[in-house]
Amino acid sequence: MKLTDKELLEITGGAITATFINSIARGITTIADLGRSLGSAIRRIVSGKICPID
Numbered sequence: 001m002k003l004t005d006k007e008l009l010e011i012t013g014g015a016i017t018a019t020f021i022n023s024i025a026r027g028i029t030t031i032a033d034l035g036r037s038l039g040s041a042i043r044r045i046v047s048g049k050i051c052p053i054d
Contacts, residue, residue: 003011044050
């Protein structure tokens, strides 16, 4: 099927797919996990409960 230039300009798309939603959810989960890890590390440093390095 061949389209004219005018028809090509009228094409719209970009439906939200399950893959896109899944990648957004994974990104949010990753950011939340990083925040938890950083918070735990800061809390351990502040409270002085750090395992000694031998």
